[in-house]
Amino acid sequence: xxxxxxxxxxxxxxxxxxxxxxxxxxxxxxxxxxxxxxxxxxxxxxxxxxxxxxxxxxxxxxxxxxxxxxxxxxxxxxxxxxxxxxxxxxxxxxxxxxxxxxxxxxxxxxxxxxxxxxxxxxxxxxxxxxxxxxxxxxxxxxxxxxxxxxxxxxxxxxxxxxxxxxxxxxx
Amino acid sequence: xxxxxxxxxxxxxxxxxxxxxxxxxxxxxxxxxxxxxxxxxxxxxxxxxxxxxxxxxxxxxxxxxxxxxxxxxxxxxxxxxxxxxxxxxxxxxxxxxxxxxxxxxxxxxxxxxxxxxxxxxxxxxxxxxxxxxxx
Numbered sequence: 001x002x003x004x005x006x007x008x009x010x011x012x013x014x015x016x017x018x019x020x021x022x023x024x025x026x027x028x029x030x031x032x033x034x035x036x037x038x039x040x041x042x043x044x045x046x047x048x049x050x051x052x053x054x055x056x057x058x059x060x061x062x063x064x065x066x067x068x069x070x071x072x073x074x075x076x077x078x079x080x081x082x083x084x085x086x087x088x089x090x091x092x093x094x095x096x097x098x099x100x101x102x103x104x105x106x107x108x109x110x111x112x113x114x115x116x117x118x119x120x121x122x123x124x125x126x127x128x129x130x131x132x133x134x135x136x137x138x139x140x141x142x143x144x145x146x147x148x149x150x151x152x153x154x155x156x157x158x159x160x161x162x163x164x165x166x167x168x169x170x171x
Numbered sequence: 172x173x174x175x176x177x178x179x180x181x182x183x184x185x186x187x188x189x190x191x192x193x194x195x196x197x198x199x200x201x202x203x204x205x206x207x208x209x210x211x212x213x214x215x216x217x218x219x220x221x222x223x224x225x226x227x228x229x230x231x232x233x234x235x236x237x238x239x240x241x242x243x244x245x246x247x248x249x250x251x252x253x254x255x256x257x258x259x260x261x262x263x264x265x266x267x268x269x270x271x272x273x274x275x276x277x278x279x280x281x282x283x284x285x286x287x288x289x290x291x292x293x294x295x296x297x298x299x300x301x302x303x304x305x306x
Binding site for chain 2: 025026027028030031067068069070071072086092095097099112113114115117118119121132135136139140142
């Protein structure tokens with residue numbers, strides 16, 4: 001997915017309090033297939049549901065990044081649901097981190113620094129959207145089940161996206 | 172990998188993404204390293220001037236000062252940490268970006284998602300090299 005395309009999708013589904021923020025070079029979206037574009041509206045919907053918690057008291061959440069997570073959750077789900085992203089390790093889920101900046105700034109064009117950004121983990125295999133504690137517990141198989149799952153991407157959308165991914169990789 | 176048998180022990184993780192930062196810190200501490208966190212290259216340079224680290228794990232895309240610039244500044248510096256091993260971590264898989272990272276002075280590049288087993292092996296190898304160079 002091209003970064004401009006990602007920002008365009010966020011822009012198309014923005015709400016009065018969830019906005020796109022174009023920060024070129026803030027992340028690498030290229031590894032994410034365009035097929036998952038249709039899931040972004042669900043991610044924005046879930047962020048909106050938990051706006052007060054995720055915005056840290058700021059009036060705007062500015063979404064600026066989506067990229068592959070550093071460590072993937074592993075389970076039998078990718079094989080069971082035919083959602084294999086990493087052929088070399090079929091147990092690996094396709095996980096990404098979504099980056100956003102809670103901000104008071106009405107002029108998003110002025111923002112150039114994302115040092116105080118926040119992240120959500122997006123598991124495009126299971127559809128779950130999690131905070132960092134829950135994600136790390138799952139990815140590293142830690143026994144304490146801390147953290148929170150905020151919601152799940154519509155499974156029909158995911159099924160369609162994965163069908164596209166599989167049809168492309170098989171040809 | 173032996174938990175208590177590391178020649179270098181202190182690793183600086185330079186990363187703006189909180190999920191990556193805490194995941195990598197958890198992995199490293201689990202295998203016996205001590206890890207500290209910086210959010211961008213500029214912060215990392217301040218940490219390096221204040222404390223001694225044995226290795227840097229650095230992201231590429233960061234605010235204020237990115238991983239390329241951080242590596243260049245370290246290699247061009249006249250400091251104790253000029254030759255510190257730097258491992259880049261990036262989601263940019265394009266060969267030109269990997270090349271750019273190496274040209275900036277990074278020793279190795281890991282693309283996301285990180286293969287934890289490979290990372291542990293690399294740390295073990297670097298550890299072994301450090302041990303030999305100090306005999």
